[in-house]
Amino acid sequence: MKNFTTVLKIAPAFLLASSILQAQTQDSLTKEKAIEEVVLVGFGAKKKTDLTGSVTAVTEKDFNKGAIVSADQLIQGKAPGVRITNNGGSPDSNPNIRIRGGSSLSASNNPLIVIDGIPLDATNPAGIQNPLALVNPNDIESFSILKDASATAIYGARASNGVILIKTKSGGGKLKMSFNTNVSVGKVSKYIDVMDSDQFVDFVKNYFPNDVWKLGVGGDINNPTVMGKVYDTNWQDVVYRTSVSTDNNFSASGNLFNRLPVRLSLGYNRTEGVVRNDDLERYSATLRLTPTFFDKHLKVDINAKGFKVDKQTVDAGGAIGSALSRNPTLPVYSSDVWGMNGPNYFGGYYQNYYIGTNGRYNLTTDSNPLGLLEQRFRPENTMRFLGNVELDYKFHFLPDLRAVVNMGIESSRTKIRETYAPNARNSVINLVYNSLDDILYNPGLGYAENQFTNNRNLDAYLVYNRKINDFFTNFLIQGGYTYQDFRYDGNKEQFYADPSGSGIRIPQPNRANPTFGYFNHLNLQSFFARTNVDIKNRYLFTASFRADASSLFNGFDNQWGYFPSAAVAWKMQEEEFLRNSSVVKELKLRLGWGQTGQQDITQISGGFYPSRPLFSLGSETAQYLPGFNIYNALPFNQNLKWETTTSWNAGVDFSLFRNNLISGSIDFYDRKSTDLLLKAPLPPGQGLTNEFSDNVGSLRNRGVEMNLNVNPIKNENLNWNIFGNFSYNKGEILELKYYDRISAGGDLPVGTGVKVAYNVVGLQPYSAWVFQQVYDASGNPIADSFVDRNGDGIITNEDRYDAQMIPNFTYGFGTSLTYKNWDFTANLRGQIGGKVYDGRHVAQGFVNQTKPSNSEHLNNTLDFSNNQYSINLVQPTDNMFFSDYFLHDASFLRMDNVTLGYKIDKIFGNKLDLRIYGSVNNAFIITNYKGQDPENFGGIDSNFYPRPRIYTLGFNFNF
Numbered sequence: 001m002k003n004f005t006t007v008l009k010i011a012p013a014f015l016l017a018s019s020i021l022q023a024q025t026q027d028s029l030t031k032e033k034a035i036e037e038v039v040l041v042g043f044g045a046k047k048k049t050d051l052t053g054s055v056t057a058v059t060e061k062d063f064n065k066g067a068i069v070s071a072d073q074l075i076q077g078k079a080p081g082v083r084i085t086n087n088g089g090s091p092d093s094n095p096n097i098r099i100r101g102g103s104s105l106s107a108s109n110n111p112l113i114v115i116d117g118i119p120l121d122a123t124n125p126a127g128i129q130n131p132l133a134l135v136n137p138n139d140i141e142s143f144s145i146l147k148d149a150s151a152t153a154i155y156g157a158r159a160s161n162g163v164i165l166i167k168t169k170s171g172g173g174k175l176k177m178s179f180n181t182n183v184s185v186g187k188v189s190k191y192i193d194v195m196d197s198d199q200f201v202d203f204v205k206n207y208f209p210n211d212v213w214k215l216g217v218g219g220d221i222n223n224p225t226v227m228g229k230v231y232d233t234n235w236q237d238v239v240y241r242t243s244v245s246t247d248n249n250f251s252a253s254g255n256l257f258n259r260l261p262v263r264l265s266l267g268y269n270r271t272e273g274v275v276r277n278d279d280l281e282r283y284s285a286t287l288r289l290t291p292t293f294f295d296k297h298l299k300v301d302i303n304a305k306g307f308k309v310d311k312q313t314v315d316a317g318g319a320i321g322s323a324l325s326r327n328p329t330l331p332v333y334s335s336d337v338w339g340m341n342g343p344n345y346f347g348g349y350y351q352n353y354y355i356g357t358n359g360r361y362n363l364t365t366d367s368n369p370l371g372l373l374e375q376r377f378r379p380e381n382t383m384r385f386l387g388n389v390e391l392d393y394k395f396h397f398l399p400d401l402r403a404v405v406n407m408g409i410e411s412s413r414t415k416i417r418e419t420y421a422p423n424a425r426n427s428v429i430n431l432v433y434n435s436l437d438d439i440l441y442n443p444g445l446g447y448a449e450n451q452f453t454n455n456r457n458l459d460a461y462l463v464y465n466r467k468i469n470d471f472f473t474n475f476l477i478q479g480g481y482t483y484q485d486f487r488y489d490g491n492k493e494q495f496y497a498d499p500s501g502s503g504i505r506i507p508q509p510n511r512a513n514p515t516f517g518y519f520n521h522l523n524l525q526s527f528f529a530r531t532n533v534d535i536k537n538r539y540l541f542t543a544s545f546r547a548d549a550s551s552l553f554n555g556f557d558n559q560w561g562y563f564p565s566a567a568v569a570w571k572m573q574e575e576e577f578l579r580n581s582s583v584v585k586e587l588k589l590r591l592g593w594g595q596t597g598q599q600d601i602t603q604i605s606g607g608f609y610p611s612r613p614l615f616s617l618g619s620e621t622a623q624y625l626p627g628f629n630i631y632n633a634l635p636f637n638q639n640l641k642w643e644t645t646t647s648w649n650a651g652v653d654f655s656l657f658r659n660n661l662i663s664g665s666i667d668f669y670d671r672k673s674t675d676l677l678l679k680a681p682l683p684p685g686q687g688l689t690n691e692f693s694d695n696v697g698s699l700r701n702r703g704v705e706m707n708l709n710v711n712p713i714k715n716e717n718l719n720w721n722i723f724g725n726f727s728y729n730k731g732e733i734l735e736l737k738y739y740d741r742i743s744a745g746g747d748l749p750v751g752t753g754v755k756v757a758y759n760v761v762g763l764q765p766y767s768a769w770v771f772q773q774v775y776d777a778s779g780n781p782i783a784d785s786f787v788d789r790n791g792d793g794i795i796t797n798e799d800r801y802d803a804q805m806i807p808n809f810t811y812g813f814g815t816s817l818t819y820k821n822w823d824f825t826a827n828l829r830g831q832i833g834g835k836v837y838d839g840r841h842v843a844q845g846f847v848n849q850t851k852p853s854n855s856e857h858l859n860n861t862l863d864f865s866n867n868q869y870s871i872n873l874v875q876p877t878d879n880m881f882f883s884d885y886f887l888h889d890a891s892f893l894r895m896d897n898v899t900l901g902y903k904i905d906k907i908f909g910n911k912l913d914l915r916i917y918g919s920v921n922n923a924f925i926i927t928n929y930k931g932q933d934p935e936n937f938g939g940i941d942s943n944f945y946p947r948p949r950i951y952t953l954g955f956n957f958n959f
Contacts, residue, residue, distance in 0.1 A: 037049075037057070039051060039055055039057045039144050040057075040142070040144040040165040040167055041053075041055065041144065041146065041151060041154075041165075042146065042151070042152070042154035042155055042163065042165075042530075043117075043154060043404075043459070043461060043478065043480070043528075043530075044463070044478070046532075049571065049586065049588070050474075050532075050534065050540060050569075051151075051569070051590075051653075052150060052532075052540050052541070052542040052567035052568065052569040052590055052592060053146065053147075053148050053150040053151030053152075053542070053567055053590070053592050053649070054146075054147040054148040054150075054151060054590070054592070054649050054651055054665075054667050054669070054705075055144055055145065055146055055147070055151050056079040056080065056081075056082070056144075056145040056147065056707065057142060057143070057144050057145075058074070058075045058078050058079060058142065058143040058145070059141070059142045059143075060140070060141060060142065061816075062078060062723075063075070063078075063137075063140075064076060064077070064078070064827055064896060064897050065825055065827075065897050065899040065917075065919050066184075066897040066899060066919035066920070066921040066950065066952050067182070067184040067186075067245065067247070067271075067919070067921050067950040067952045068137045068247075069091060069133055069137075069247075069269065069271050069280075070095070070130050070132045070133040070135070070137065071132040071135045071137050071140055071166065072084050072086075072095040072097065072130070072132050073086075073137070074137055074140065074143070075143055075145075076829065076896060077725075077812030077814075077827060077828070077829030077896055078725070078812060078827075079145050079707075079725065080667075080705035080706060080707045080725035080726060080727045081099060081100050081147060081667075081703070081705040081727040081729070081810075082097070082098070082099050082145060082147075082162075083096075083097070083098045083099075083810050083831075084096070084097050084098075085098075085935060085936075085937040086947075087129075087937060087938075087945075088944055088945030088946070088947065089273070089274065089945050089946050089947035089948050090129075090273050090275070090278060090316060090945045091133075091271040091272070091273050091278065091279070091280035091311075092128065092129045092130050092133055092280055092311060093129065093130060093945070094124075094129035094130045095130060095132065096109075096110070096937040097110050097111055097164075098110075098161075099111050099145065099147055099161055099162030100147060100162065100669060100671060100701055100703060100727075100729055101671075101701040101703070101729040101731050101806075102161055102701075102731075103160040103161050103596075103598060103643070103645045103671065103673045103699070103701070104160070104161075104598055104643055104673060104676060104677065104699070105676050105678050105697075105699060105733070105744070105759055105765055106676075106677060106678045106679060107598050107600055107643060107676075107677045107678075108122055108161070108598070108600035109161050110122065110161060111145075111161045111162040111163055111164050112155055112158045112159055112161070112162070112163045112164070113131075113132070113164050113166065114155075114163060114164070114165045114166065115135065115166045115168065115386065116166070116167065116168055116301075116303050116388060116408075117388060117390060117406045117408065117459065118386065118388050118406075118408035118409075118410060118457050119155070119158070119457065119484065120410060120455075121410055121453065121455045121486055122158070122600050123453070123486075123488070125382050125384065125412040125414050125451065125453055126380075126382075126414040126416060126449055126451040126490065127311065127313070127380030127381075127382055127414050127416050127449075127451075128309065128380075128382055128412075128414070133280070133282070133309070134282070134307045134309060134382070134384050134412075135166070135305075135307075135386075136249065136265070136267045136269075136282075136284040136286065136305075136307075138180065138249040138251070138265065138267060139168045139169055139251075139265055139267075139284075139286050139305070140166055140167070140168055140169070141167045141168060141169045141170075142166075142167045143164060143165065143166055143167075144164070144165040144167075145162065145163075145164050145165075146159075146162060146163040146164075146165065147162050147649075147667075147669075148567075148592050148594070148647055148649035148667075148669060149565050149592065149593065149594025149595060149596050149645070149646070149647035149649070149671075150542060150544075150565045150566065150567035150592030150593065150594045150647075150649065151163075151567075151592075152594070152596055153544050153545075153546060153563050153564065153565035153594040153595060153596050154528055154530055154544045154546060154565075155546070155596075156526055156528065156546035156547070156548040156561065156563040156596065156597055157524060157526070157546075157548035157550060157561060157563075157596075157597040157598075157599045157642070158597070158598070158599065158600065159563075159596040159597070160596040160597060160598040160643065160644075160645040160673065161598075168286070168288065168303070168305075169251075169253070169263055169265075169288070170253075170261065170263055170288050170290050170301075171253035171254060171255070171261040171262040171263035171288060171289075171290065172253065172254070172255060172261035172290065173253070173254060173255065173261075174254060174255075175252070175253075175254035175255075176252070176253050176254060176958070176959070177250070177251070177252045177958075177959040178249075178250070178251050178252075178956065178957060178958045178959065179248075179249070179250050179956075179957045179959075180247075180248070180249045180954065180955070180956045180957070181246070181247070181248045181249075181954065181955055182246065182247050182952050182953060182954030182955070183244070183245070183246050183952070183953055183954075184243075184244070184245040184246070184247075184950050184951065184952040184953075185242060185243065185244055185245075185950070185951045185952075186242070186243040186244075186245065186272070186274050186948035186949065186950040186951075187242050187243075187274065187948055187949055188236075188240045188274050188946045188948060188949075189922060189925075189946065189947070189948065189949040190932055190933075190946070191236050192236065192324055192840065192931070192932055194234075194235075194236070194324060194328070195328065196232060196234070196328060197230060197231065197232035197233070197328045197329050198232075200215075200327070200328050200329060201215055201227075201230065201329065209224070209225065210224045211224065212224055212225050212226070212227045213225070213226060213227060213228075214227075214327065214352075215227035215228065215230060215327070215329045216228035216229045216230035216231065216329045216330070217229050217231070217330065217331065217350075221355070227329075230329045231328075231329055231330060231331045232328060232329070233326075233328050233329075233330060233331060233332060234328065235322070235323035235324070235326045235328065235369055236323050236324070238323065238332055238369060238370050239275060239276060239319050239320060239322075239323040239369050239370065239373065240274050240275060240276070240946075241272075241274060241275070241276050242274075243271075243272035243273060243274050243948065244272055245269075245270060245271040245272050245950075246268075246269070246270050247267075247268075247269045247270075247271075248267065248268045248269070249265065249266070249267045249268075250265065250266045250267075251263065251264065251265040251266075252264050252265075259291070260289060260291050261289070261290040261291065262287070262288065262289050262290075263286070263287070263288045264285075264286070264287050265284070265285070265286045266284070266285050267282070267283070267284040267285075268281075268282070268283055268284075269281070269282040269284075270282075273314075273316070273945075274946065274948045275314060275316045275319060275320070275373065275945065276314070276370070276373045276374070277312055277314050277373050277374060278312065278313070278314045278316055279311070279312045280309065280310070280311050280312075281309070281310045281311075282307060282308070282309050282310075283307065283308040283309075284305070284306065284307050284308075285305075285306045286303075286304065286305045286306075287302075287303075287304045288301070288302065288303050288304075289301075289302040290302075294396075296394075297393060297394045297395075297396055297399075298391065298392070298393050298394075299390075299391075299392040299393075299394075300389070300390070300391055300392075301388075301389070301390040301392070302387075302388075302389050302390075303386075303387055303388050303389075303390075304385075304386075304387040305385070305386040305387065306383075306384070306385050307382075307383070307384045307385075307386075308381075308382070308383050308384075309381070309382045309383075309384070310379065310380075310381050311379070311380040311381075311382075312377075312378070312379055312380075313378040313379075313380050314372075314373050314376070314378070315372050315373070315376060316943075316945050317943040317945070318367070318369075318372050318943070319369040319370075319372045319373050320369075320943045320944070320945065321749070321942070321943040322366060322367055322368070322369040322372065323369045324840060324943075325366070326366060326368075326369060327352075330350055330352070331350050332349070332350060332368070332370055333348055333349060333350060334346070334348050334349065334350045334351075345423060345439070346368070346371060346423050346424070346425050347371065347375055347421055347422065347423045347424060349368040349370060349371035349374075349375070349425070350368055351363065351364075351367070351368055351371070351425050352364035352366060360432050360434055361432065361434075362431060362432050363425075363428065363431045363432070364431075365431070367425045367426060368425060371424065371425050371426075372425075372426065374421075375420060375421040375424035375425070375426065375427075376418070376419075376420055376421075376424065376426060377417075377418070377419045377420070377421070378416065378417070378418045378419075379416075379417055380414065380415075380416045381414065381415045381416075382412055382413070382414045382415075383412065383413045383414075384410070384411065384412040384413075385409070385410070385411045385412075386408075386409075386410050386411075387408065387409055388406055388407060388408030388409070388457070389406070389407050389408075390404065390405070390406040390407075391403075391404070391405045391406075392404045400464055400465060400466035401462065401463070401464050402462070402463045402464075402465075403460075403461075403462055403463075404459070404460070404461055404462075404463065404480075405458075405459070405460045406457070406458070406459040406460075407457070407458055407459075408456070408457040408458075409454070409455065409456050409457070410453075410454075410455040410457075411452075411453065411454050411455070412451075412452070412453045413450075413451070413452050414449070414450070414451040414452075414490075415449075415450055416447070416448065416449040416450075417447070417448050418446050418447040418448070419443070419446060420441075420442065420443045420446060421443060422441065422443045423441060423443070424441065424443060427441045427442040427443050427446070428440070428441055428442075429441070429442055446494065446495055447492070447493070447494055447495070448492070448493045448495070449490065449491070449492045449493075450490055450491055451488070451489070451490035452487075452488075452489045452490060453486075453487065453488050453489075454485075454486070454487045454489075455484065455485070455486050455487075456484065456485045457482070457483070457484045457485075458481075458482065458483045458484075459480065459481075459482045460480050460481050460482075461478060461479060461480020461481070461528070462478065462479060462480065463476065463477075463478045464476065464477050464478070470536070471535060471536060472533065472534070472535060473534045473535065473536060473537040474532065474533070474534035474537075475531075475532070475533055475534075476530075476531060476532040476533075477529075477530075477531045478529065478530045478531070479527075479528065479529040479530075480527070480528060480529075481525070481526070481527055481528075482524075482525070482526045482528070483523070483524070483525045483526075484523065484524045484525075485521075485522075485523045486520075486521070486522040486523065487519075487520070487521055488518070488519065488520040488521075489517075489518070489519050490517065490518055491517040491518070492517075492518075521551070522550075522551050522552065523550075523551050524548060524549065524550050524551075524599075525548075525549050526546055526547060526548045526549070527546070527547045528544065528545065528546040528547075529544065529545050529546075530542070530543065530544040530545075531543050531544075536574070537571065537574055538570065538571040538572075538574035538575065539568070539569075539570060539571075540568065540569040540570075540571065541566075541567070541568050542565075542566065542567045542568075542592075543564075543565065543566045543567075544564070544565045544566075544594075545562070545563070545564045545565075546562075546563045547560060547561070547562050547563075548560065548561050548562075548563065548597060548599070549561075550599040550642075552599055552609075552610065552611070552640075553599070553611055553640055553641060553642070554611035554612060554638045554639075554640065555638070557641075558611070558639065558640060558641040558642075561597045561599075561641075561642040561644070562595075563594070563595045563596055563597055563644075564594065564595060565592070565593065565594025565595065566592070566593055566594065567590065567591065567592030567593070567594075567649075568590070568591050568592075569588055569589065569590045569591075570588065570589045571586075571587075571588050572584075572587040572588065572589065573585065573586050573587050573588075582657075582658070583656055583657060584654070584655075584656060585655040585656060585657070585658075585660060586653060586654060586655035586663070587652070587653075587654050587655075588652065588653040588654075589650075589651075589652055590649070590650065590651040590652070590653070591649070591650050591651075592647075592648070592649045592650075593646075593647065593648050593649075594646075594647055595644055595645065595646050595647075596644075596645050596647070597642045597643065597644055597645075598642060598643035598644075598645065598673075598677065599642060599643075609636075610636060610637065610640060610693045611636060611637055611638050611639075611640045612636055612638070613636050614636065635692030635693070636692070637692055637693055637694055639695075640677070640693060640694070640695065641675055641695060642675065643673055643674070643675050643676055643677050643695075644673070644674050644675055645671055645672065645673040645674075646671070646672050646673075646674070647669060647670070647671045647672075648669065648670045648671075649667060649668070649669045649670075650667070650668045650669075651665060651666060651667035651668070652665065652666050653665045659711065659714055660709075660711060661710065661711055661712065662708070662709070662710050662711075663708075663709045663711075664706065664707045664708040664709055665705075665706070665707045666704070666705070666706050666707075667704065667705045667706075668703075668704050669701075669702065669703055669704075669705075670700070670701075670702045671700065671701045671702070672698060672699070672700045672734075673698060673699045673700075673701075674698045675695040675698075676695065676696050676697045676698060676699055677693060677694075677695060677696075678693070678694065678695075678696040678697070678736075678742070679692065679693055679694075694737065695737070696736055696737035696738065697733065697734065697735035697736040697737055697761075698733075698734040698735045699731065699732070699733055699734060699765065700731065700732045700734055701729055701730070701731045701732075702729070702730050703727060703728050703729035703730060704727070704728050705725070705726070705727040705728075706725065706726045706727070707723075707724075707725045708723065708724045708725070709721065709722070709723045710722040710723075717819060717820050718817075718818070718819050718820075719816075719817070719818045720815070720816075720817045720818075721815065721816045721817075722813075722814075722815045723813060723814055723815070724811070724812070724813035724814075725811060725812050725813070726809070726810075726811045727809070727810050727811070728808055728809055729808060729810075730764065730808055731764045731765050731806070732762065732763065732764060733759055733760060733761050733762065733763060733764075733765055734761070735761065736759065736761050740760065740761045741758050741759070741760045741761075741769075742758065742759050743755050743757070743758055743759075744757040744758050744759045744765065744766045744767075745757050745766075745938070746766070746768065746805075746837070746938065746939060746940055747940065748837070748839060748881055748940065748942075749839045749940075749942040749943070750881050754881060756768050756769065756770065756837060756881070756882060756940075757769075757805065757939065758802070760802055763802055763804075764804050764806060765806070766805055766806055766939070767802040767803060767804055767805060768802065768803045768805050768835060768837065768884075768887060768939070769800050769801075769802055769882065770800055770801065770802075770803055770882050770883060770884040770887060771786035771787070771795070771799060771800050771801075771879060771882050771883050771884065772786055772787035772789060772799075772801065772884055773785070773786060773787075773883045773884050773885040774786060774787060781883070781885045783880055784879060784880055786799060786879070786883065787799065789801065795879070800882065803835050803884060803887055804833070804834065804835065805834055805835045805836075805837075805890075805939040806834055806939075807831040807832060807833040807834030807890060807891070808832070808833050808834075809831060809832035809833055810829075810830070810831045810832075811829065811830060811831070811832075812827070812828065812829035812830075813827075813828055813829075814826050814827035814828055821902055821903045821904070821905065822900075822901070822902055822903075823899075823900070823901045823902075823903070823917075824899065824900050824901075825897070825898070825899045826895070826897070826898045826899075827895075827896045827897050827898075828893060828894065828895050828896060829893075829894055829896055830891070830892050830893035830894055831890065831891060831892060831935075832891050833889075833890070833891060834889075834890035834891070834939070835887045835888065835889065835890055835939060836887070836888050836889075836890040836929060836931070836934050836936050836939055836940075836941050837886050837887055837888075837939055837940050837941065838886045838887075838888060838930075838931050838941050839886070839940050839941050839942030839943075840931065840941060840942060840943075841886060888928070888929050888930070888931070888934070889928055889929065889934075890927075890929065890934040890935070890936070890939070891927060891928070891934070892925055892926065892927040892929070892934045892935060893925065893926040893927070894922065894924070894925045894926075894935070895920075895922070895923035895924045895925070896921065896922065896923075897919055897920065897921045897922075897923070898919065898920050898923055899917055899918070899919035900917065900918055900919075901915050901916065901917030901918075902915070902916050902917070903915045904916070911959060912957060912958070912959055913957075913958040914955065914956070914957055914958075915955070915956040915958075916953075916954070916955055917952075917953075917954050917955075917956070918951075918952065918953050918954075919951075919952045919954070920949065920950070920951055920952075921949070921950040921952070922947050922948065922949045922950060923949065931944075932944055932946055933946065933947055935947075
């Protein structure tokens with residue numbers, strides 16, 4: 001922790017010292033002038049200096065560099081209060097985006113994403129983990145992140161978690177063409193420390209002598225002290241690979257026929273994961289036309305984006321878990337001399353088995369990691385279209401009045417097929433057989449799914465905007481209607497190999513629902529209004545109101561939600577006492593209040609109709625009602641209503657010294673969510689499943705954010721910029737309707753239903769409920785020995801305490817430097833606090849398992865029997881899983897990316913510019929956590945897909 005703390009102390013001092021020093025010595029050749037930066041807001045745009053809400057803009061020059069697969073990676077660490085955590089390093093890793101901590105316990109906490117005015121569907125297409133991976137990052141011009149309610153309330157029902165507005169590039173001007181290409185190489189940056197073959201043999205002989213027969217190949221269960229032929233296999237080397245990826249993009253923009261602004265782009269991305277056979281390919285094409293008619297009174301914006309994504313999905317978690325726990329004395333491939341393990345069985349991949357005392361052949365439950373990756377084939381193919389047409393008409397007889405209509409569609413089609421190779425271990429029907437020839441496989445097609453999604457959007461509104469006089473320098477009033485319709489249509493099928501050997505695929509027997517179709521329909525309709533009033537260009541007032549109706553709720557009173565907001569701002573630099581200041585160039589105070597809603601409860605309710613009484617077809621695991629029907633009653637709550645989040649925000653924006661030498665913002669906020677939607681426990685004997693959706697309580701988030709930019713040198717040859725952001729968020733559950741403590745997940749890899757995380761009244765959401773571990777004099781933990789915290793002489797759940805897993809502090813900082821034709825950027829980010837649970841240890845090495853999960857077993861094994869390592873080890877109880885021994889500090893500092901580039905100008909008679917660059921993503925991480933990576937959104941480190949270190953070489957051609 002010493003190094004980590006030192007870095008945190010040095011970074012702010014470095015930023016401040018650098019800015020002061022360079023402020024005194026800079027030789028700026030840039031003339032001082034105000035640059036009116038325009039920022040997207042809901043249903044419009046405003047000058048940045050006129051914003052009254054908390055909005056962070058991230059433009060192309062600020063984007064993260066290097067190997068970028070999805071849009072979220074462009075802004076990771078760039079905005080205060082925005083925490084983006086990917087679920088590992090797979091090519092399609094799903095980002096968890098939290099703005100100011102999130103507003104709900106179980107409903108969606110992801111922000112609303114709006115691309116060119118079209119709100120995206122919050123439900124991912126089948127087979128797609130990250131919907132933002134379907135957008136080509138090279139087409140994006142800017143992000144506007146709306147954080148407080150005065151900025152987000154215009155989006156009402158889906159804005160409780162903030163709004164991210166994405167603007168894509170448009171055409172116009174002279175003809176320009178560009179071609180960008182890069183090649184990336186990725187490697188696992190850190191392997192888990194496991195035992196090699198010699199260490200594992202010694203470990204088993206010393207502590208598990210009756211398991212010696214499991215070592216190597218050819219051991220004898222009837223004589224457990226006899227081991228077979230021993231190999232030395234590093235299973236992580238078997239599972240992981242050096243990935244090679246490429247990203248290629250072509251674009252052309254200009255004025256077609258000198259009157260039609262157009263931009264066309266084509267993209268191809270192939271990303272290999274560092275786990276073998278984990279691949280993603282994306283093809284993209286976009287076309288944007290922005291013509292004007294009737295003397296520019298009518299503006300038309302036509303956007304069309306098409307994407308095709310092909311994935312080869314692998315069982316990465318299973319393969320990684322097997323690689324960490326599999327016996328290193330076993331080989332990867334089989335040989336003919338091994339009988340059942342020869343090439344004719346399991347496709348040649350070595351698989352554990354033994355002949356029991358009854359003479360029957362028993363397959364072990366673990367699988368060959370490489371076989372898991374190479375014998376299962378699951379191509380997932382998705383085609384997506386995102387398009388809209390916007391008509392913006394300025395009335396001839398009243399040019400201050402505009403009518404805007406935006407019609408859009410988001411549509412996707414997905415096809416998934418899952419097949420197994422002949423003799424694949426995972427297609428074996430049973431685990432015990434009388435003879436080798438009895439083995440029954442289920443190769444070929446085992447699962448198929450087809451899905452179609454359709455999201456249609458209509459916005460129609462009027463805008464009146466004019467300067468009335470020198471007192472009312474700007475007056476805007478806006479009102480309109482929006483409608484959005486979501487449809488999900490698909491089918492799933494499961495198949496079984498005909499045991500007669502005919503090769504025919506048939507529905508699986510003894511299943512009530514082997515083949516089924518589904519159709520879900522959701523719609524939203526809204527009315528909204530907004531007004532902006534600027535007085536003397538220094539006193540700003542904004543108010544908005546939105547009424548939303550959602551088909552997820554039942555009855556008029558519950559279907560409709562109403563969301564007002566108001567904000568004021570004072571541009572102090574326009575006052576006489578600051579107008580001519582040489583120090584203060586901008587100083588604006590902001591205060592805002594508003595309410596937003598939450599209606600996305602499908603993930604906790606199990607469907608789109610949680611407020612209506614419905615039945616579902618039964619299955620082999622269904623809880624049948626009395627009688628002979630095959631239907632299962634679904635829980636419902638006809639009184640469900642909106643979650644509502646009420647927010648206060650106070651902030652200051654500032655810009656100091658000439659040429660905006662120092663600029664930034666500070667915000668303080670307080671957010672309270674009421675009527676929280678949660679799947680709450682239901683008393684038994686109801687004839688229903690034991691949970692149902694309800695409004696159960698309230699949650700509060702309070703915090704502070706700071707954003708700072710320093711531009712110490714800006715002249716003709718040299719431009720140096722330093723940025724930093726910092727945020728603190730403290731969440732607290734104020735009320736839960738039924739219990740003071742409700743499970744929040746945090747599934748441990750030790751069996752079904754074993755959870756460590758809870759939501760507790762008075763504490764931050766998602767806290768680990770654990771025992772305090774007792775250690776011996778040498779510092780080794782003693783199994784099942786915990787501190788009696790309440791002093792009653794016995795160890796019960798009353799002795800457990802709650803540990804905060806979500807960090808309060810997040811930050812990001814970096815620098816960009818251009819010197820003549822050279823450019824350099826570096827971006828770092830991290831968090832302070834939070835906990836990560838090391839699930840690898842608890843599942844893959846302790847609890848009497850002869851598994852090589854970690855070399856620490858040799859000197860730091862849980863003390864099963866008071867330091868007396870005998871062959872009669874004490875079997876620990878399940879309480880050991882809840883020891884805080886497995887909880888670790890999740891603080892870290894990560895170098896996200898570092899890039900160095902060089903530009904060659906005026907090639908071929910000024911017709912071509914070329915930029916060559918190299919970059920490293922995930923260059924290093926500083927942390928005290930001994931596992932693979934402390935950055936884990938769920939807080940449970942188990943079979944984690946490692947984030948690779950990626951080296952990229954790229955070329956940018958501009959014609």
